[in-house]
Amino acid sequence: MTHQSVQRSTLANLQVNLSTMADLQAKMSSGKKINVPSDDPAGASDMLRLRGEQRAQAQYQRNADDGVAWLTTIDTSLQTTSTTLRRVRDLVLQSGSGAASVPAREAIAVEIEGLRDELLQQANTTYLGRNVFAGTSNAGVAFTVDNTTDPATYTFTGAANATVERQVADATTVRVDADGAKVYGDGAQSVFALLDTIAATLRTPDGDATAQLGAIDARFETVLTELAGVGARQTRVVNAQTSLVDAALTTKTQLSAIEDIDLAEIILELGMQEVAYQGALGAAAKVLQPSLMDYLR
Structure with missing residues (x-):
């Protein structure tokens, strides 16, 4: 040598x-144990897959957060609507007690008209510029009112059967809007037209609007049913959020075991x-x- x-x-x-x-x-x-793919080709492949899962989980989390915000907005609006309808029912009962004078019935009619405007405001509730009762419509409002007619005309301008949905998992999609036409009615069958009818009845000589109690109760039951549905969907989204947090932690642990x-x-x-x-x-x-x-x- x-x-x-x-x-x-x-x-x-x-x-x-x-x-x-x-x-x-x-x-x-x-x-990191893997700085370039050649350090561990199999490990690098697993890292790419896990990072893809992380991106999907992050997007699902954003979708779930947005869905909770939509459903919370709807829940608040429906709660206010139910409270308003209770007040309308109480006023109608009060006017039909037989002791209500003409001025008293007029005052009740004025208050009911104010409650009608409040219901219309709730029906046009928005979240981030989107109406939560109008589906995918971009009209800006779910209901419009034409005061040039007598009685006034109320029109649902939302997109019928076009729901707003958020995907919160690979195979889980949740509806996050509400059907305004179902909750508040449309046209002459709307709750707004109903309150106009009640106010007009109170201004007549007889002034007995108790015949409308059944219609008020029916609309109230519809609101409660929608509230229950919103609550169930909100629970699904919250459960999905919890699952996403657990999945994100698992994915992070797996990724750390490969590359750290x-x-x-x-x-x-x-x-x-x-x-x-x-x-x-x-x-x-x-x-x-x-x-x-x-x-x-």
């Missing part, structure tokens, strides 16, 4: 040691490689001692 062979072999071994140290230092500085280093192990291994490298340098210095003749050659 020639002197040059020993020299090349020693330098090659030193280069291997140095390359191993550089790789360990790169892992320690980045905190064991810092204590890396520090120990790097220390061992440094000792080996220093030993190799010392050995090479003793084996490769050039003489004057080596320089002259």
Whole structure:
């Protein structure tokens, strides 16, 4: 074996040691076991899949958050609507007690008209510029009123059978709007027209509007039914949010197991490689001692 062979072999071994140290230092500085796909092709493939799952979970979480906001807005509006209808019923009962004078019935009629306007406002409730009772319609309002007619005409302008939905899981889609025409009615069958009829009846000589109690109760039951449906859908979305949090934690744990280093192990291994490298340098210095003749050659 020639002197040059020993020299090349020693330098090659030193280069291997140095390359191993550089790789360990790169892992320690980045905190990742896989910095390029060639470090672990199978692990890199698993990382891409898990990161794709993370992006999907993040989107589902945004959808769920938006869905909860829609349903909460609807729930608040329906709660106010039910309270308003209770007040209308109480006023109608009060007017039909037989003790209500003409001025008293007029005052009740005025209050009922104010409650009608409040119901119309609730029916046109919006969230982020979208009407929650109009489906996918971009009309801006779910109900319009034409006061040029007598009685006034109320029209549902929402998109019929065009629901707003949010996907909160791979196979789970939840409706987040409400059918305004079902809740408040449309045209002459709307709750607004009903309150106009009650107010007009109270202004007649007889002034007995108790015949409308059945219609009020029917509309009230419709609101309660819709409230129950909204509550059930809201529960589904909240449950989906909980599942998404758990899934995100699981995915993060799996990803960490693939790509994150064991810092204590890396520090120990790097220390061992440094000792080996220093030993190799010392050995090479003793084996490769050039003489004057080596320089002259």
